[in-house]
Each structure stands twice: as C-alpha cells, then as structure tokens.
Amino acid sequence: MKRLLSIELQKIWKNKASKILTLSYFILLTFIALIASIKINIGNFQLHIAEQGIFNFPYIWHFNTYIAAILKFFLAVVIVSMMANEYSYGTLKQNLIDGMSKKEFVTSKFLTVVVFAGVSTLFIFILSLILGLSFSSYNEVGIIFSEMEYLLAYFIKLTGFFSFCLFIGILIKRSAFALGFLFVWNIIEGIIIGILNFKVFPDSDFDKNITQFLPLESMSNLIVEPFTKLSVIKNIETTIGGAANLKDYDVHWYSILIVLAWTAIFISSSYYLLKRRDL
Template structure:
C-alpha cells in the first residue's frame, strides 16, 4: 500500500492543476459557510434567526455546516474525475500494469484518493463549523449533533463513488465531467420527483438524496416538521449500499475490460 500511495504522490507532486483544484475545493468550504453565517448575522435574516433560533450556535452548527457543505463539495468529484481519466489519457494505467501492478492495485490507488479527499473535506468542514460556532454562536462548545458531519461525509463518499464509476466507464475527462454535473445538478432531482410522485417516500432513498434527507437546513426543519420520512439508519444504510455497490462495479469494470 505504501508503494501505491508513493506512486500516486509522484503523479501529482508537480501537477499544478491538481494543487489549484484541491486548494480551491478546500477553500470553498470555509468561504461558503462564512458567507451564509455573515448573512444570518445581519439584516432581515438576523430577525428570522432570532425568532427560530441561531443555526450557527452549538449544537445546531453541525447540521447547518453539513447542510451547506453538501451543496458546495462538487469540486472534489471533478478533481477525482480528472485524476482517474488522466490515467487513460496518458496511458499511465497501462504502464503501471506493465511495471508489475495488479489491476486491483489500480483501483486501490483511486480508492485512496476517494478516502483521502473525503477525509480532507470532513476535517476542513468540521474545523470551519467549530470556528463559526465560536464566533457566531452564543452557546458553549458541544459535540452533540456531530453525527450530521458524518452524514455529510457519507454523502460525499457517495458522490465520489459516482464520480469514480463514471470515470472508469467513460474514460474521457470532458464527457465524464458533463455526465457527473448533469446527474448531480439535474438528473437525480428529476428522478427523485418522479419516484416520489409515483411511489412515495422511497424516492428519498436515491444516492445523493439519501444524504439530503438527513441534512435539512435547521430553520427549514423547524418550519417543516416531519420532513424526514424514514429513520436515519435507513438513509445511512442506503448510502453504504451505494458506496459498496459502486466500488464493486468499478472493480468489475477494471478487472474485465481493456486498459
């Protein structure tokens, strides 16, 4: 595993696009949270916050930050797509196999990126929530509700699994990015509406929607009680199934197709 990680490091060590994108993806998290917090601390939104409670106080801050971050983490998916499709563009995946790598090791290498990017996002998101809770909140520090950050992390893992799956099937960066953005921004929402209309709450169990159902913005949750249709473990189980199923399909594709 150390050899795999070292090889991946060599690929990105001097790759300027990677460092620009990963820096931007990590910067967007605290920036996005700060912008929303600043809006809620002044003007008309501050009056709403005073009536319904400050969403940036502990313990509500964990849900607030997780909810905001769930909408602004798409850059991590784009970054993973670029890393994977570059392997096909520059034939480095073939060279790795020629040099003695097993095909499974190629997948392990990309799974390292999937886990690494998601953990980096979780760390930055948690740190941002901690700072905003101290600066904008009026209550002492509390880890109550930190489980919402774990829900955000699981949803991000689902998103990255989708990005990985699209990348290994399409193999081209441009088309993979278009398909990934289309699914995230439009296709799944359309599917959710259709399934909920025809089959009820089961539409909330679609891949990214499973996380969204667990991460309503706090003030919205107070104005629309009972918005979550199933217990949390149902949505968590659905996300774990999507992650496991997506990774299995990636292994199947890599092991049985030409590189």
C-alpha cells in the same frame, strides 16, 4: 496501502488543474465564515445573519455540513479528471506494466477518495468549532459535541459521491463526458422523483420509499436542508399562519447503509470494468 496512496497524491499534486481545484475547494469552504458578516437592511429593520442562530451549537454541525456538501462538485472534477488522465497520459497501463495489479490500482483510487472525504470532514469540524466558539450562545461541552452525527453523514456522503465519480471516470474515460453524464444522471433522478411524486403517488409519501434507493438521492437524504429548523423561519411560518413543520432532520442508520451499499457497488463495479477491459 501507504505506497499506493502516496502515488495517487503525487499524481494529483503534480497536476496543476487538480491542485488549483483542490485548493479552491478548501478556500471556498472557509467562505462559510463570511456569512457571519452578512447584514441585511430593510428600512429600519436590520437582519444580522450570525445573530439568527446559524452558528449556535449544535445547529452549526447541521448547517455547515449541508453547505459544504454543495461544494463537493469541485472535488468531483478532480476525481473524474484523475481517472481520465490515467487513460490520456497512459499512466494506468504503465502502472500495470510496472507490477501494480488492477485491484491495487482501484484500491489506490478508493484510498484517495477516502482521504479527500476525511480531510474535508476534519476541515469542516475545525471550521465549525472555531465559528461556534466565536458566535454560539451555547458553549456547554455537552451541547457543543452533540448532534455530531452530521459529520459522519458528511463523510459518508462525500465518500459515496466521490466513489460514484470514480466509477463514471473509469466507465467513460474522458472527463468532460463523465462530468456531463453526472449532470444528466442528476436530471434523470429528478425526472424519476417527479413522476413518482406527482403522477404515480400524488396523494401519499410512498414515492420516498422508492426514491431513497436512487444513488444521488440517497446521498442527498443523509443531510436534509437545515434552514427550516431556524427559529426565525419557524416564527415567520407561524406569523403567516403556516402549518407546523414536522420535517425529519435526523441522520438515519438506514440512509447510511444505503449510501455505503452504493459505495461498495461503485468500487466493485470499477474493479470489474478494469478487470474485463482490454487496456
């Protein structure tokens, strides 16, 4: 496995575009720290973002993983391009000629996906820990390391999403069309969710029992938006007479299982495509 992973990482690092996109992704993640410097002045009222509790433990684990997950599309381009380049440069056929089996080829790609997700998760853990220790009002060990299931959800979310990108890259071969398909699929899921929510089940939440099994939606459900958890938002809702927020922010085991199932489907389907395809 070490040999397979080493081959893939060398391919990515020697590709200038992939190298720039990968570095850009991690550089952009560090920009989360810049949120601490944002101050909004409205007349005599000054709002300092860092003082609103976004970097408090354990809330920071939820906030940072949610924000970081938005930037995952940078690495999605790398994953899709990684597969497209195999066809464009003929390296896939050459690897098979050199003795690598199709199973080993898919395994090497999946290992790369897991490494990207793992390194991203470790990066967010370190960044969140530094920001939390710098700005959090709560520094007790028990509080610092509570609610860390969001990091697990983040890792699984990235692994599932990158596996989807890998499958699309193998299916379509060309990176531009593959990324276009990813965009179109996102729209298709949005249409399905809208129809079920507003037309089929307008007076109930039963639509969520169905849409939670859609691939991108299932990944999205792992980490829901954290903003309405902030006390300042809750105070505003109370002030304007809004209803109590009963939103469920937890990471659920069944959401994890659904994404893991999709990950297995994408990887096995990738292998099936390569196995049946005449290269």
